Amino acid sequence: MSDVTDAIVVGVDGSEEALDAVRWAALVAARRNLRLHLASGFDASLGLYGDGVPISPDYFQTAEAVAQDELASAARLAEETAAGVRIEAERAHLAPVPLLLEHSRSARMIVLGASGRGGFEGMLVGSTAVSLAAHGSCPVVVVRPDREGPVVAGVDGSPNSVAALETAFDEAAWRRVPLVAVHSWSDAGYMAQQPIESALLAGEPDEDEQARVLAESLAGRQEKYPDVRVERVVVKARPRHALLDWSERASLVVVGSRGRGGFRGLLLGSTSQALIQHAKCPVMVVHPQG
Structure with missing residues (x-):
């Protein structure tokens, strides 16, 4: 697992909400001269049909390719938002919540979108954000529309x-x-x-x-x-x-x-x-x- 000591860690899952979190975190990281660590987790339980029947290995290869593309897109967005920000990307074979909880032990902050790709229509906040806000060790930011103000x-x-x-x-x-x-x-x-x-x-x-x-x-x-x-x-x-x-x-x-x-x-x-x-x-x- 990557060392994220004093980095700002963003959970990336390809959703628009996660990209909003990347933009917000990139500006904060650049302003404070901190590393921006983009983290993508993989839930192995998604590779099973009902009754524990495994899905074809082709599924995993496709999922990995999609995840790598999402991380690359997030990194490009971060660079466009805050030129010169130091960016790291991590694809971990660990479910998102355990991955981010572990990172919260040493990160400066964890930044998440208000709801992720797995959210239901009308869902106000994702389960990952709730879990990190409840159990995280460092400050956890749930990003919504940014504005000027106190x-x-x-x-x-x-x-x-x-x-x-x-x-x-x-x-x-x-x-x-x-x-x-x-x-x-x-x-x-x-x-x-x-x-x-x-x-x-x-x-x-x-x-x-x-x-x-x-x-x-x-x-x-x-x-x-x-x-x-x-x-x-x-x-x-x-x-x-x-x-x-x-x-x-x-x-x-x-x-x-x-x-x-x-x-x-x-x-x-x-x-x-x-x-x-x-x-x-x-x-x-x-x-x-x-």
Whole structure:
């Protein structure tokens, strides 16, 4: 398996969505002087008919030829998008999800199209993107139409959102755009997270208290990134609704893999899932290191 340490890895499967991911990743790789690694996986189970009857070897030869053509087309597109970007291509005899999960251990980020070639009509996001967003070790970007705008970070005070906020500052600094730090809550969501006795005593959460959570999360980071202008947004709404609204005017939304309200062992929170399914701009899902 190829060494992808500090590379940007893109999953390639010949779909238009994957080519959108190649364009997006090529620009990021060129801007940051990183290698662009195009990865294509092969699911051996596709070589079987029903009841485990193997398909003719000719099928595999055809599939390999098609995959190599797809990788070559993706490489040409990357070069046309960002001339001079360092490009590597890999065709691995390993299913796409295990291949990309392994690469996520050392890659700078994994970039995927919103849905792949195997998606059903009307499917909003592919199973590969969902699996990587849930289980990946590095930031995972699900690419949707790109636009100019600020980087938006979802902040809730959890360890996952702290990691996402640090990454969002870095993204905003590279892009030279403002950072919008959004902390949102709703009464229903807040009360559901509290023990019954505490919830009855606490009543409606105080907006000043919510602003304090955001301020504590931002503490020290603005000094580290003095050139990043920060807009603080504290809004009484469900986080997914607030961030989906911001996705219509952002260049990137950055969230933790799961937030403060997640159950122990939950790999992908409801807010992250909603964003990778419905956001109007690229979404980056960040996992806390260690």
